[in-house]
Amino acid sequence: EDQVTQSPEALRLQEGESSSLNCSYTVSGLRGLFWYRQDPGKGPEFLFTLYSAGEEKEKERLKATLTKKESFLHITAPKPEDSATYLCAVRSPPGGATNKLIFGTGTLLAVQP
């Protein structure tokens, strides 16, 4: 069964304290791993897509990396505005709708000034 597990469930950082969020997955044929950011009371907002092991994507203080079993979201020198829930999702293999995403439960990040 396809599965996505995120850790930790919650993370509290001081402003400027770098850290990483983990997303481990088991899927029969990865067709894309996605990172989303979700602010309280809002819908998820797309951040990155990764397709193959070794691939990296960067956006401001965020960098996503991918291995064959997991992805990391590295946050460098975070600011309070980076506080949000970060969601990881994998795209299920073909069969029926090829565009379905399976989501993890997210990591709630709080960055204190």
Add this chain to the structure above:
Amino acid sequence: NAGVTQTPKFQVLKTGQSMTLQCAQDMNHNSMYWYRQDPGMGLRLIYYSASEGTTDKGEVPNGYNVSRLNKREFSLRLESAAPSQTSVYFCASSVKGQGDSGANVLTFGAGSRLTVL
């Protein structure tokens, strides 16, 4: 740009009542989706529509029906609401249709918070 618009934002129902959640997108996307989000469960797919005129069940379809009214609109109906359907519902859309390769980025609405008493 409005993106994906959901109505209503909040709704309280009594057990057994029916209601429809509305969703509209103005990005000319092919695919539309309904997810529910519950604490500790993550986002779970209820129904999706890979293109206008088609709908398919997702992971948790029981107790729900959908209608893809046209390319822009995708509604979710609860025929007889139950307390287990208390949740936050998200509509999403993506430009890719079924069978399309490449990145499939979902754009989400702001959510509809439903409470069933």
